[in-house]
Amino acid sequence: MINIAIVGSGPSGCYIADMLSKKVADAQVDIYDRLPTPFGLVRAGVAPDHQGTKNIVRQFERTLTRDNVRFVGNVNIGTDLSYDELKAEYDVVALTIGALKDRTLGIPGEELAGVYGSGEFVAWYNGHPDQADLNPDLSGNAVAIIGNGNVALDISRILAKTAAEMNSSDITADAQTAIDASPVQDIYLIGRRGPVEASFTNAELSEFGELERCVALVDPAQLPAGVPENLDPKAAKAIEKNLETLRGYAANNTDSKPVRLHVMFCASPLEILGDNGKVCGLKLEKNKMIDGRPQATGDTFQLDVQTVIPAIGYRSEAIEGMPFDDQRGIVRNEGGAVEAGVYTAGWCKRGPQGVIPANRADAMAVAKQIIADLEANTPAGDSQGFAATGELLRQRGIRIVSFADWQQINQAETERAENGKLREKFNRIDDMLALL
Ligand SMILES: Cc1cc2nc3c(=O)[nH]c(=O)nc-3n(C[C@H](O)[C@H](O)[C@H](O)COP(=O)(O)OP(=O)(O)OC[C@H]3O[C@@H](n4cnc5c(N)ncnc54)[C@H](O)[C@@H]3O)c2cc1C
Incomplete structure (x- = not known):
């Protein structure tokens, strides 16, 4: 044998x-x-x-x-x-x-309460025994999810959906209860590169057009007029589809639903800000894209968030x-x-x-x-x-x-x-x- x-x-x-x-x-x-x-x-x-x-x-x-x-x-x-x-x-x-095992951002503040790697967070709502006791703090009204892949979209969507929309799923009861009880109103989905370089796929991105309580928003100034030339036709088609979906989100009314997904491009986290050991904000720097790579501009801004979930790989x-x-x-x-x-x-x-x-x-x-x-x-x-x-x-x-x-x-x-x-x-x- x-x-x-x-x-x-x-x-x-x-x-x-x-x-x-x-x-x-x-x-x-x-x-x-x-x-x-x-x-x-x-x-x-x-x-x-x-x-x-x-x-x-x-x-x-x-x-x-x-x-x-x-x-x-x-x-x-x-x-x-x-x-x-x-x-x-x-x-x-x-x-x-x-x-x-989650990759870390390597910035100050990652040790603060309220920061959860996407691997931990996903494992928690999916009932993986390693994270049965994660008990993430979702008591704030704003969450930042860092990354522009499908995992970042999954987490944003699970936070944005109502319990009724999670019928026919197998999310754990603990996770659903915690999400239902969360007062979250603003979900920031942050990518360091632009919409052309984002690695999420259109099936996942377009799901945000159909959610009951969440409206997806994007600043129209962040969207290019079209797909760059000289791209492989298959890649160009996928990007064009994403841009079309994002243009739809750019036209959405901010106040149309109680929860907002803010799709943000060209921003890199610099520091997770804390108060008494807990997350109270995120400092970011704007990037500009040069030859498909993000280049820091020195222009910084801050988001008031109480939970940060880096989804940047494993x-x-x-x-x-x-x-x-x-x-x-x-x-x-x-x-x-x-x-x-x-x-x-x-x-x-x-x-x-x-x-x-x-x-x-x-x-x-x-x-x-x-x-x-x-x-x-x-x-x-x-x-x-x-x-x-x-x-x-x-x-x-x-x-x-x-x-x-x-x-x-x-x-x-x-x-x-x-x-x-x-x-x-x-x-x-x-x-x-x-x-x-
Ligand atoms: C959040 C998330 C969402 C995803 N969504 C999709 C999707 O919608 N569609 C899709 O096609 N793909 C999706 N993927 C990708 C897909 O899950 C992976 O491509 C695939 O699971 C990788 O398979 P794998 O067998 O290499 O690893 P894994 O699926 O991770 O399997 C590894 C196994 O090894 C076991 N193991 C680890 N260490 C040990 C040890 N020391 N001793 C014994 N056993 C051990 C683990 O328990 C686990 O069962 C997703 C991935 C993630 C993280």
Whole structure:
């Protein structure tokens, strides 16, 4: 038997498992995850009101229930089982641990109460156990969200929607209650570059045209007359669509709804201002765009905000013994190869970029390389795989969560959902384990 361990059951891990379990003769594929719940950011990142995107889990479920695939949940590689122990028992190890540690702005004031990284904030409203106790302070009337990608738009939209608009979602009850109770009236979405360079997509941007209590606004002076010349036609079309949507927002009436989303471009945060250890404002500097790059103008301004959420990207977290590129915050690799018998794919290989399908292509390429390497260098067939690691974990008192266990958690989450919601997630591991 060829024993293959995959660390991380997000899209990248599931895509690799799918291919290797089908294409490698006599393979046993074990997918470890530090959570009792599979699917990585499909569960804990993708917005709770974007359920269509989450349907991909049907495909992953088919992989995880295959005879030669085993879900080994609630096992943290690095603490419950070391990287070296895993390597010793498996012929192949694929690291697909994602990237959800927030990058910081590197400006004064980031330590103040009221500053939350987007990874933390998203994990909180999505019921990730790491942030069950985040309890973000949303008691002010203005929030600044820094970043011009879809994550920044997701957070703005979740804050802007009414509880009724979140029906059919799977936002946690705690998060919905806190958002409902928040007096927020002004949401500032701040990008350091211009509307042409913004990385959000039109599907997400245009959702703000349809919200019940929130009107999207933009200063028309920030919008260029048209798309710059010499752009790739596909990129030019996407930018033109965004500009069209933004022109619509520029014509909106400020007072038409009780909550306002202010889309602001060409501004870089300089300092988060505090009062008694709490955020009370944000100091920014205007930029001008030169050859697609923001250049500081020296012209500063201030926003009175009480909460700041930087959404400027993520890093992977190093596992002890695993080769790691600390500067880039990714697993050190060359085209997916890490060291003999060890590979990587997905966000921890490339950095936190790309939607779910982008991980498929990446995972397929790495899986092909694994297959080629196995053909060139067939293992002796004496590896122990889960027979050995499972025993170690049992000796250490770790409660391994199987896929059947997860299905029980899944069912309980769906059954306890109320108010039209699709599920009420358990956001504490103890509560999940108590069910089993
Ligand atoms: C807020 C947000 C919204 C998004 N929305 C969309 C969207 O609408 N549409 C879309 O297509 N894409 C979206 N994406 C992108 C998408 O989620 C990623 O492309 C994808 O999840 C990356 O897959 P991955 O498998 O590389 O990592 P992940 O999905 O992060 O999976 C990594 C897994 O590894 C596990 N893990 C980590 N460390 C360990 C360890 N030490 N031991 C064991 N297990 C470990 C984690 O628990 C996790 O399950 C979004 C991303 C974010 C952050």
